[in-house]
Amino acid sequence: MSHDTSDNMPEAHDASHGAVATHGDPFADPGLPAHEPRRTDIDERAAKRAERQVSLLFIVSMLATIGFIASYVVFPIDEIVYIFPIGHVSSLNFALGLTLGVALFCIGAGAVHWARTLMSDHELPAERHPIEADDELRADVIEQFKTGAAESGFGRRKMLRNTLIGSMALVPLSGVVLLRDLGPLPEQKLAHTGWDKATPQNPIALVNMNTNKPMKAEDIIQGSLTFAKPEGLEEDAEDFQVQIAKDALMLVRIAPEDIKDNQSRELGFEGILAYSKICTHVGCPISLYEQQTHHALCPCHQSTFDLADGARVIFGPAGHPLPQLKITTDEQGYLVATGDFDEPVGPSYWERPR
Template sequence: MSHDIPEEKLPEAQDASHGHEVAEHGDPFADPGLPAHEPRRTDIDERAAKRAERQVSLMFIVSMLATIGFIASYVIFPIDKIIYVFPLGHISALNFALGLTLGVALFCIGAGAVHWARTLMSDVEMPAERHAIEADDEVRNDVIEQFKTGAAESGFGRRKLLRNTLIGSMALVPLSGVVLLRDLGPLPEKKLDHTNWNEATPAKPIQLINMNTNQPMKAEDIVVGSLTFAKPEGLEDSDEDFQQRIAKDALMIVRIAPEDIKDAKSRELGFEGVLAYSKICTHVGCPISLYEQQTHHALCPCHQSTFDLSDGARVIFGPAGHPLPQLKITTDEKGFLVATGDFAKPVGPSFWERS
């Protein structure tokens, strides 16, 4: 259903430069055009423009300081430091400092750019008709000219304080990502080359402690075909660094009839057929826990690497590239099994080949 609209109800005709003349077409939904441009205070008052410039530059400077604070937080706050922040409660001091400083750095760059655009860059609206996606030479040249005009109106070249502080803040922010690489962990230095068995010497050996009973082990208590797990004397489950230490120190203790041990060097490192191998797989460091009594094969449950414990723990199947390191053991005057030194090679994955 349609109704005739009296002419006196139609919107008044507008200036041709701002839109179509509604009265001529009789269309109440015609394009009203753009309102007359109203200059901002910064457009007509250079003091206001300078003040806006200082405000934007201050935001960029704060961003730079926040980025520096982000980097400094890695040095100042230890990873395990906990603080109370209302209303968040107890949180990591390092995480709080990193989040706060990086948030301020990014916010100030964004807020400064927005404030710059709203107060100092040109805000004259320039309507353009839609055109084909592929522009012709005339349009491309026009875009280039508009870009040059926009660059000149933005004051990027003329307002050196703005330009330099923006470049400074944008140059510093990527350093946050570089510093984040520290989250991969501290450099291992020589920590992976040795275990805590390294403290053992022939004059001061370290006892092997059964991980199930937490008692010292005697050779006569280990029967042929059995598999037992051991740890160094003095390492307790309640120790703060227990997980870090046991990841390198854990042992597999097996007893094989001496005549069944194929590798002579392996036989020398053991005691009356009792052999002590690292429990850590040389593929990616999984703990080995499966043992076949008849074949003397130890199997890693993660990727099925298989080691022959009767032949120096050499790899007979799977992705592991090296045998399991063996620990030299003997007995003390009381008959308890002890270690007299560290593994001949680092335990775990074969990183040391590339170091």
């Protein structure tokens, strides 16, 4: 038969801290173990050695960050190498991952080594307080912060401080360099298309995308929508998809009296208007046409263009009208272009004139 003897247990006292095990507490508070100084606490040479080790880690981090940036210049984007035991990998991706990993690891390892060898490691108990702090507690926290900052050696150990700041300042540059992955700078590549080679003296014929044959003016029926490409652009060409993304053309025939924009009328031929097929919102191909209203609709986000009024935007998120191509006919009556679009095709970009 068992008996509860907790009420008869004597109170236990802790010799070092005076903690008392009251009724219901089986053990006394053992308190904190006695602080044991580290070697760096009693040997200044060991402290200096630890300081150099931490600084070296921060310097390696800086060098790795510089290596990360240099990798973008040194390694081709399409180069594949064999690395044991990983296998075949992109040399650029491997170099970027390795250098960035070393840069971040050395910062973390340096901070941990600093904290374990040079910063104060005294453990101090703190009583719990209400969430709202009084003036005395706030003053105590500020004082503890100042004490911790002083004991960390951040202000006194200049080599540590400077190398840490240097490594932390260089690492964000890796993120800036990563913007290159958005693609090469457009320069003038987006400002010109395959129609750019056309001149009044050497025009380029308009080729039907379906039949792959040049078109005559009488082939364009009023109310229809026809797609065209420049003569010489073949579908089996290596860069066909790149070129057609800029050169794609759509032709409509509108009664001349229904064309509201004088400039569009002048760029066209007998009511035949040639507009870029690439939507000026995000570059989707426009493929829907309403012959009664002369509206062209982009199926992606419903941007709507009035082809009878300079292809201006009348609905949707597109930012500007569709560029128009100046066309005429040659001696055989085939439709030809005599120049490039009147403005860059496709969505807006930083270097775009407007």
